[in-house]
Amino acid sequence: xxxxxxxxxxxxxxxxxxxxxxxxxxxxxxxxxxxxxxxxxxxxxxxxxxxxxxxxxxxxxxxxxxxxxxxxxxxxxxxxxxxxxxxxxxxxxxxxxxxxxxxxxxxxxxxxxxxxxxxxxxxxxxxxxxxxxxxxxxxxxxxxxxxxxxxxxxxxxxxxxxxxxxxxxxxxxxxxxxxxxxxxxxxxxxxxxxxxxxxxxxxxxxxxxxxxxxxxxxxxxxxxxxxxxxxxxxxxxxxxxxxxxxxxxxxxxxxxxxxxxxxxxxxxxxxxxxxxxxxxxxxxxxxxx
Ligand code: UTP
Numbered sequence: 001x002x003x004x005x006x007x008x009x010x011x012x013x014x015x016x017x018x019x020x021x022x023x024x025x026x027x028x029x030x031x032x033x034x035x036x037x038x039x040x041x042x043x044x045x046x047x048x049x050x051x052x053x054x055x056x057x058x059x060x061x062x063x064x065x066x067x068x069x070x071x072x073x074x075x076x077x078x079x080x081x082x083x084x085x086x087x088x089x090x091x092x093x094x095x096x097x098x099x100x101x102x103x104x105x106x107x108x109x110x111x112x113x114x115x116x117x118x119x120x121x122x123x124x125x126x127x128x129x130x131x132x133x134x135x136x137x138x139x140x141x142x143x144x145x146x147x148x149x150x151x152x153x154x155x156x157x158x159x160x161x162x163x164x165x166x167x168x169x170x171x172x173x174x175x176x177x178x179x180x181x182x183x184x185x186x187x188x189x190x191x192x193x194x195x196x197x198x199x200x201x202x203x204x205x206x207x208x209x210x211x212x213x214x215x216x217x218x219x220x221x222x223x224x225x226x227x228x229x230x231x232x233x234x235x236x237x238x239x240x241x242x243x244x245x246x247x248x249x250x251x252x253x254x255x256x257x258x259x260x261x262x263x264x265x266x267x268x269x270x271x272x273x274x275x276x277x278x279x280x281x282x283x284x285x286x287x288x289x
Pocket of ligand 1: 015018019020021110113116134135
């Protein structure tokens with residue numbers, strides 16, 4: 001008999017960070033509004049969440065982030081003008097959110113990812129929920145979160161998305177102490193935030209997609225700080241290990257870290273090469289470059 005787990009219907013998008021690695025671009029514009037081809041990073045993440053069955057989008061915003069919320073609103077003047085001119089409005093479809101399905105909460109100070117997630121605790125309530133970091137653009141079909149939800153439906157509990165990271169890069173990730181592996185799933189026996197390569201328990205690094213049980217909020221209530229003086233999600237997740245099932249899953253998707261200059265450029269090139277209308281132009285430009 002297969003077990004059934006409480007469905008994952010809510011997704012938290014922490015978008016209150018300062019995006020200092022991309023300054024000056026992110027001085028007055030949220031990092032998550034940076035555009036890859038023709039849509040902002042937040043749109044890719046929201047599309048991925050919807051595909052995975054999420055119907056409650058919870059955005060954790062901060063000062064200067066209002067354009068992220070406006071983006072999902074109706075743009076009355078724009079639509080009226082386009083309609084008058086007989087232009088096709090379907091190009092705006094994915095940027096419309098059904099009434100009441102986007103909820104925003106404020107993280108008044110960027111005290112860390114764990115703190116940002118905790119700011120959504122009253123909206124998350126007592127349900128499992130997903131967390132998507134929009135600056136990790138995941139290119140895959142089906143999307144990364146859909147693949148994770150499929151894994152969740154098999155094993156329940158907490159699931160982090162993970163990939164093998166370069167040996168000298170463990171200090172940029174939460175790193176897994178791995179247990180048994182079965183296919184794409186690896187049991188998580190421990191988690192450590194940003195370990196130096198010489199003390200890292202593996203090279204299995206957590207990337208910006210999570211499915212978490214609501215109990216993580218109780219751990220975050222303690223507001224304990226970790227690496228970099230921030231309230232770390234990794235530390236809170238680590239406290240759940242042993243009390244609930246905890247797995248890492250390697251999804252079939254390519255991650256582009258758009259919070260970093262090189263990753264952002266690579267994402268733009270990779271996605272352009274996948275598009276029929278742009279492929280040839282980009283190939284030609286690269287040949288000439
Ligand atoms: P990052 O560390 O990549 O984002 O956090 P950052 O702090 O904005 O970027 P840099 O390092 O200064 O360039 C990952 C995600 O968590 C959010 C960020 O917005 C990003 O989506 N975050 C981070 C918050 O919402 N609040 C925080 O306090 C920290």
